[in-house]
Amino acid sequence: MKILYFAWMREHTGCSTEEIRLPENVANISELARYLRGRSAGHEAALRNLKTVRVAINRKYANLESPITDSDEIAFFPPVTGG
Amino acid sequence: MQKILISEADFDIKAEYAALKKTGVGAVVMFAGIVRDTAKDPQLVAMTLEHYPGMTEQEIDNIIKQAEARWPLQGVRVIHRVGRLLPEENIVFVGTASAHRAAAFESAAFIMDYLKTNAPFWKKEESKTGSVWVDARQVDETALKKWQ
Numbered sequence: 001m002k003i004l005y006f007a008w009m010r011e012h013t014g015c016s017t018e019e020i021r022l023p024e025n026v027a028n029i030s031e032l033a034r035y036l037r038g039r040s041a042g043h044e045a046a047l048r049n050l051k052t053v054r055v056a057i058n059r060k061y062a063n064l065e066s067p068i069t070d071s072d073e074i075a076f077f078p079p080v081t082g083g
Numbered sequence: 084m085q086k087i088l089i090s091e092a093d094f095d096i097k098a099e100y101a102a103l104k105k106t107g108v109g110a111v112v113m114f115a116g117i118v119r120d121t122a123k124d125p126q127l128v129a130m131t132l133e134h135y136p137g138m139t140e141q142e143i144d145n146i147i148k149q150a151e152a153r154w155p156l157q158g159v160r161v162i163h164r165v166g167r168l169l170p171e172e173n174i175v176f177v178g179t180a181s182a183h184r185a186a187a188f189e190s191a192a193f194i195m196d197y198l199k200t201n202a203p204f205w206k207k208e209e210s211k212t213g214s215v216w217v218d219a220r221q222v223d224e225t226a227l228k229k230w231q
Binding site: 004006007008054056059060061075077078079080081082083 | 116132133134135137138141163174175195198199200201202203204205206207216217218219220
């Protein structure tokens with residue numbers, strides 16, 4: 001599956017996109033975030049407080065309980081500030 | 084008639100107005116968002132805008148569809164710039180065309196309010212002392228309430 005990070009989250013993780021295989025015990029967004037936090041200190045910093053994070057599955061807004069599959073594109077990003 | 088464009092290049096307000104007028108309606112409303120003037124914030128050097136290609140266009144399309152369901156619109160054009168922008172440069176354009184001025188005014192405000200809270204763009208402010216990501220503002224969330 002493809003994971004994307006934007007804005008300050010991208011700066012923390014050090015990558016805008018990464019490919020991973022969905023671990024067997026990971027079924028939703030909050031479990032995925034917990035798994036990703038173990039990848040590096042930067043991932044830990046980016047995903048430590050999920051209250052301040054927005055998430056999209058296949059380019060549609062989702063929430064922490066949303067189920068995921070190995071073919072999904074998951075994006076983590078801060079609240080948006082365009083306009 | 085609608086147009087959604089995410090672009091590094093500036094937009095041409097005259098061309099956008101001409102396109103909206105072509106719909107043959109009696110009312111056109113246009114909004115432009117601009118990188119603020121450094122006279123008010125002498126520290127500001129530039130703003131860099133980042134977005135989520137694909138999702139951004141889809142979210143703006145959703146917002147336009149909601150506006151079209153609420154007001155009789157003949158034309159909607161939304162342009163948002165990305166990349167590094169200097170003070171006084173254009174950031175965003177929203178234009179609406181309708182037979183009725185209230186519909187054109189209200190739908191343009193509605194589209195901007197939803198764009199600010201839903202379209203995946205992020206601003207980084209560059210000042211003389213460093214760069215910081217702009218925080219989302221509660222007032223933008225509050226602005227949505229009047230449409231709900």
